[in-house]
Amino acid sequence: MTLLLGPVLRHVGETTATIWVQTAAPAQVEVLGCTTGTFEVAGHHYALVAVTGLEPDSRIPYTVRVDGEQVWPLPHSPFPESVIPTRGPRTAGQARILFGSCRYVKPSDRRQAALYGLDALDAYAARMPSVPTATWPTALLLLGDQVYADELTPQTRRRIAGRRDAHPGWPDDEIVGYEEYVGLYRDAWLDPEIRWVLSTVPTAMIFDDHDVRDDWNTSAAWRAEVSELPWWRERIRSALASYWVHQHLGNLSPAELDADPDWQRVRTHEGDTWPLLSELADRADAEVDGSKGLRFSFRWDIGRSRLVMIDSRNSRILDGGEHLMLGDREFGWVEEQATAPGEVDHLLLGTSVPWLMAPALGDLESWNEATAARPGWRGRLGEKLRQAADLEHWPAFRASFDRLGMLVAKAASGSGLASVSVLSGDVHHSYAARAALPGLPAGAARVHQLVCSPVHNHVPPAIRVVFRLAWSRAATALTRQLTSSPPDLRWSRLGPVLFGNHIATLLVDGRRAEVVFEKPRSAAVLDEQARFTLSEG
Numbered sequence: 001m002t003l004l005l006g007p008v009l010r011h012v013g014e015t016t017a018t019i020w021v022q023t024a025a026p027a028q029v030e031v032l033g034c035t036t037g038t039f040e041v042a043g044h045h046y047a048l049v050a051v052t053g054l055e056p057d058s059r060i061p062y063t064v065r066v067d068g069e070q071v072w073p074l075p076h077s078p079f080p081e082s083v084i085p086t087r088g089p090r091t092a093g094q095a096r097i098l099f100g101s102c103r104y105v106k107p108s109d110r111r112q113a114a115l116y117g118l119d120a121l122d123a124y125a126a127r128m129p130s131v132p133t134a135t136w137p138t139a140l141l142l143l144g145d146q147v148y149a150d151e152l153t154p155q156t157r158r159r160i161a162g163r164r165d166a167h168p169g170w171p172d173d174e175i176v177g178y179e180e181y182v183g184l185y186r187d188a189w190l191d192p193e194i195r196w197v198l199s200t201v202p203t204a205m206i207f208d209d210h211d212v213r214d215d216w217n218t219s220a221a222w223r224a225e226v227s228e229l230p231w232w233r234e235r236i237r238s239a240l241a242s243y244w245v246h247q248h249l250g251n252l253s254p255a256e257l258d259a260d261p262d263w264q265r266v267r268t269h270e271g272d273t274w275p276l277l278s279e280l281a282d283r284a285d286a287e288v289d290g291s292k293g294l295r296f297s298f299r300w301d302i303g304r305s306r307l308v309m310i311d312s313r314n315s316r317i318l319d320g321g322e323h324l325m326l327g328d329r330e331f332g333w334v335e336e337q338a339t340a341p342g343e344v345d346h347l348l349l350g351t352s353v354p355w356l357m358a359p360a361l362g363d364l365e366s367w368n369e370a371t372a373a374r375p376g377w378r379g380r381l382g383e384k385l386r387q388a389a390d391l392e393h394w395p396a397f398r399a400s401f402d403r404l405g406m407l408v409a410k411a412a413s414g415s416g417l418a419s420v421s422v423l424s425g426d427v428h429h430s431y432a433a434r435a436a437l438p439g440l441p442a443g444a445a446r447v448h449q450l451v452c453s454p455v456h457n458h459v460p461p462a463i464r465v466v467f468r469l470a471w472s473r474a475a476t477a478l479t480r481q482l483t484s485s486p487p488d489l490r491w492s493r494l495g496p497v498l499f500g501n502h503i504a505t506l507l508v509d510g511r512r513a514e515v516v517f518e519k520p521r522s523a524a525v526l527d528e529q530a531r532f533t534l535s536e537g
Helices: 110-116 120-130 153-162 177-189 191-202 221-227 232-251 254-258 261-270 274-285 328-336 359-370 376-389 397-414 461-470 473-479
Strands: 003-012 015-023 026-030 034-037 039-041 044-051 059-061 063-065 069-072 084-086 096-102 139-143 204-205 298-302 305-310 346-351 419-424 431-436 444-451 490-493 501-509 512-522 527-534
Touching: 003 063, 003 069, 003 177, 003 204, 003 232, 015 026, 015 063, 015 232, 026 044, 034 044, 044 232, 044 254, 069 232, 096 120, 096 305, 096 346, 120 191, 120 501, 120 527, 139 305, 139 461, 153 177, 153 298, 177 191, 177 232, 177 346, 221 376, 221 444, 261 274, 305 328, 328 397, 346 397, 346 444, 359 376, 359 397, 359 461, 359 473, 397 419, 397 444, 419 512, 419 527, 444 527
Parallel strands: 096 139, 139 204, 305 346, 346 419, 419 444
Antiparallel strands: 003 015, 015 044, 026 034, 026 063, 039 044, 059 084, 063 069, 096 501, 298 305, 431 444, 431 490, 501 512, 512 527
């Protein structure tokens, strides 16, 4: 029996964990005495094993058996044994949360590989065996663009070249079908270092546009244009179904999975579940009564740190003249989770796209939103600019930007938190910014925007120049003239803009928190580029 992909360690609690695998055929999968059967999607077989009865505050080694045969760890593996690091009261005040976004797969072409540079997550994983296990990450947050469905590697192009006869209308330079998405995830997660680190560090995931298509859900005009493509319905179904299988399921705890009707239908269905997932994808993509038919946002409690991951891509509401990052119902859920009672020192709001950008870019996006909403040629020109320049982050959804600001202010001022951090990616440069929110009382939590992007991608020199200029005072003074109502809040960078491949770590020790940005110097060595204190404790 062959283990094709995984194991991937996902949600971990005090006594539970979930482990995801892909197998070559229907099978029974066992981890630490807990067994489950696989489910089938379009001829592919997966299992999500809910492991229960674990010891809190422990590092528990595990193996994976498929139909009784041990398939993990791999024979002659150079890596340490995979473990499940359970949560618990003894370690509740400490956390090392690794995060980043935009990880393009390693290209097989040498010139392309040189252009993209060293993979920061790969280098981090290669370093881990040489450092004490106490310094290993508590969690890994992948903040979007785990796969690139519209920027294909040479190996992917070769893999899909033979489909032209069967699907003559499908494009040669983009992924469309579910089978093709399976290949993307296999390329992204099969690298030995990545496969091992995903097996031993609890990993939360959210998608961004390239997991589906560049500029996904930028505007109603974008949705209308792309919906005219004859292959788009197959594409969005494949994208959302594969995301649900590979990424979303593992974000849920065993208790949440037990209460999830979609998961229960899939796990108990006999035969291929593709019809179920096609319906699920259609429901997730549709807007009904100002909401989406499926919530991909989720919450993790990591000791005394709370992560609320916000789906800032699929949840966008664009029909009927609306232009919201997420609908009222889902935003209400986010607000409820962020401010729910509990022993929490640090609130982390994860969103694939930044809330606080370079001020000049933020102003430009807010101005563009208003311009694109105008009738006539001005609106059409504004829409073209939005799509051409990727003006579709939180400031381009101004009502949602302001509502998130109010949520951050409420959390920072009224719940005894030490810090509130918004963790993001997408923009292909990294930075830490501190926000000054009006009206906060003395002793309120400090508020930061932390962006780490890319983990592995290429940033053209011209784009670097644009980002540097966008942070300048001169550019900000100019763009503030475009906005009729500049925001009350202000923010500024704590250090330089960082370019190149990076991975970031949020270090929590009691009420003290700091963030470290690292850049790979070699395949197993990372150099610290910047370190910033977020709260003193």
